[in-house]
Amino acid sequence: EVQLVESGGGVVQPGGSLRLSCAASGFTFQNYAMHWFRQAPGKGPEWVSFIRYDSRSIYYADSVRGRFTISRDNSKNSLDLQMNSLRAEDTALYYCVKDVEGDLTGGFFDLWGRGTRVTVSS
Amino acid sequence: EIVMTQSPATLSVSPGERATLSCRASHRVSTNLAWYQQKPGQPPRLLIFGASTRATGVPARFSGSGSGTDFTLTISSLQSEDFAVYYCHQYNNWPPGSFGQGTQVEIK
Numbered sequence: 001e002v003q004l005v006e007s008g009g010g011v012v013q014p015g016g017s018l019r020l021s022c023a024a025s026g027f028t029f030q031n032y033a034m035h036w037f038r039q040a041p042g043k044g045p046e047w048v049s050f051i052r053y054d055s056r057s058i059y060y061a062d063s064v065r066g067r068f069t070i071s072r073d074n075s076k077n078s079l080d081l082q083m084n085s086l087r088a089e090d091t092a093l094y095y096c097v098k099d100v101e102g103d104l105t106g107g108f109f110d111l112w113g114r115g116t117r118v119t120v121s122s
Numbered sequence: 123e124i125v126m127t128q129s130p131a132t133l134s135v136s137p138g139e140r141a142t143l144s145c146r147a148s149h150r151v152s153t154n155l156a157w158y159q160q161k162p163g164q165p166p167r168l169l170i171f172g173a174s175t176r177a178t179g180v181p182a183r184f185s186g187s188g189s190g191t192d193f194t195l196t197i198s199s200l201q202s203e204d205f206a207v208y209y210c211h212q213y214n215n216w217p218p219g220s221f222g223q224g225t226q227v228e229i230k
Contacts (some may be wrong), residue, residue: 044209044221045158045166059217095165107213109157110177113163 002026002111004096005077009116016086018085020116022096030054033099036081038092039115043109045095049081054101059104086120093117124149124215128208128222134230141197143225145210152188154214157186157195161206169208170195197227201210205229 008020020036036048049070050059058070069082079096098111125148134173145155153173158166170178170186173193183198197204209221 044224045211046221050217061218066143100171104216107216107219108153108168108171108211109166110168110222114165 004097004111004113006094006096006113009094009118011120011121012086014087014111015083016120016122017028017084018043018086019068020081020083020094020096020118022113024077024079024096027098027111029077031102033102033104034072034079035097035099035109036068036079037071037095037097037112038090038118040092046049046092048094050099050104051079051090052104057103058069064071086118088120091120123219124212124219126210126212126222128210128225130221130225132226132228133157133185134228135200136230137202138199141200141204141217141227143197143208143227144154144194145188145193145195147191147212149215151212151214153189154212155186155188155210156213157184158209158211159204159206160209166209171191174183200227202229 035050037045039045051070065112067085070077093115095115096113100105100110106119127146137215146191155173157170160166169180174186185196185222207226209224213219
């Protein structure tokens, strides 16, 4: 089955850290760029980070640059997001998302996981 | 930053009727525009890319049109499973791209 399954979410205090993971299956993971998106309650999706199929190109949203780090392991079909210095405004459902291409030529997304919830609160 | 504005915020439609959703970009995005459907408790689902191309498995009652700054998603005859929130997304200025705020299609 073609799917993405996220894990690692939870409740963390402001300033804390979390590491999200995504397990991919049912498609050739190493051929595609991957993203993390997030969605706060009642809001639209927000792009967080991009990683090229071979990890040679990485981008971040301004709101998370310097605090979040995206990585992937093509041998394990896995995608990670290390989140440090978390803030209340990082509270959201975080989605692992597959691009239609391997690099920046895509930009739209044909497979989304069901998400893992991150709550930043004291 | 390209701002995407969707209208209306909420659209009340009876089953079997046509629904027309609009999306306007603050700057031209060519046809680099996608539409997503999101139902409660589910992730977004790709419906349309390239402004008018249906994604795999999307029923023919969904159609997209437009280019530049003005785009439309039309659902020709609403089915019960179509009641959801619809988002437009521009990927001309990518990354980061930008989503609209969504249109809620509800049962009239």
